[in-house]
Amino acid sequence: MKRLDGQVALVIGAGTVGGGWGNGKACAMQFARDGAKVVCVDLDAALAEEAAAEIRAEGYEAISLAGNATKSADMKAAVDAAVQTYGRLDSMVNNVGIVVRGGVVELSEEDWDRAFAVNLKSAFLSMKHAIPAMIANGGGSIINISSISSLKYLNKPYVAYYSTKAAMNHMTRVTAAEYASKQVRVNAILPGLMDTPMARISAEKNWGATPEKMAEYWDKRAAQVPMGWLGDAFDIARAAVFFASTDARWVTGQCLVVDGGTTLGL
Numbered sequence: 001m002k003r004l005d006g007q008v009a010l011v012i013g014a015g016t017v018g019g020g021w022g023n024g025k026a027c028a029m030q031f032a033r034d035g036a037k038v039v040c041v042d043l044d045a046a047l048a049e050e051a052a053a054e055i056r057a058e059g060y061e062a063i064s065l066a067g068n069a070t071k072s073a074d075m076k077a078a079v080d081a082a083v084q085t086y087g088r089l090d091s092m093v094n095n096v097g098i099v100v101r102g103g104v105v106e107l108s109e110e111d112w113d114r115a116f117a118v119n120l121k122s123a124f125l126s127m128k129h130a131i132p133a134m135i136a137n138g139g140g141s142i143i144n145i146s147s148i149s150s151l152k153y154l155n156k157p158y159v160a161y162y163s164t165k166a167a168m169n170h171m172t173r174v175t176a177a178e179y180a181s182k183q184v185r186v187n188a189i190l191p192g193l194m195d196t197p198m199a200r201i202s203a204e205k206n207w208g209a210t211p212e213k214m215a216e217y218w219d220k221r222a223a224q225v226p227m228g229w230l231g232d233a234f235d236i237a238r239a240a241v242f243f244a245s246t247d248a249r250w251v252t253g254q255c256l257v258v259d260g261g262t263t264l265g266l
């Protein structure tokens, strides 16, 4: 028996920008490896299909769907696709998230609104449609991908990112409280400093870390982690599988920090 045998999972933001393994794609793959049938949704149809195709190439079941997580109709379509294709919806990972640089003085109003739409409204909309489908099925598990930046200042000016992730943590707790009696569990994962394509792209775009200087930049980043190394996307995916599995059947409303100890000095 695998931990997620018989489950149907929906991953919103299942692609990886820049190739390799981001958190969303790793979640989709790990859920499949642990027994779930997976619906991979992404703004970019090709990235969603890439994730689903890699899952099928390993012999598991997955479909892909293009969808914008900031659009209610697209999130309804994603939930409907899971139910119509596989008959039910057991778990959902809300992974979409963008970093926009700036403190309150420098950040434009448009970027503030965009960050709140992509990072927060997305999870509100997907949960709005997924929770009734889960209740119809006796319950389910929602996993919101937050960040340790919801807890502390990380020495970088990302006011909108920090704020959206802090709001996501509390949305997780209150939604967990609201639907606990219906057996819908809602938890968040707070990744720390990671080695993912998203982190590398951000380092190049925002901090001038050229490909040649990336190793040096990465060593400095790893030095901020008490365990001494950067986590990868599967560290997040395995934590998400725990929340989706019956091992976590009495765990709800929690914000699990997965960061090699970085926030211990809070």
Ligand SMILES: NC(=O)c1ccc[n+]([C@@H]2O[C@H](COP(=O)([O-])OP(=O)(O)OC[C@H]3O[C@@H](n4cnc5c(N)ncnc54)[C@H](O)[C@@H]3O)[C@@H](O)[C@H]2O)c1
Pocket (backbone or CB within 6 Å): 012, 013, 014, 015, 016, 017, 021, 022, 023, 024, 025, 041, 042, 043, 044, 047, 067, 068, 069, 070, 094, 095, 096, 097, 098, 118, 122, 145, 146, 147, 148, 190, 191, 192, 193, 194, 195, 196, 197, 198, 199, 233
């Ligand atoms: N990678 C890290 O270092 C790190 C650290 C802490 C937290 N996180 C969090 O993890 C999540 C993303 O990690 P990742 O590595 O998978 O990133 P990623 O950028 O590789 O993947 C995110 C996917 O979401 C998709 N997406 C963006 N906007 C969308 C929208 N409106 N609708 C549907 N899909 C959309 C993108 O196309 C992309 O494929 C974010 O919530 C981020 O805040 C990441």
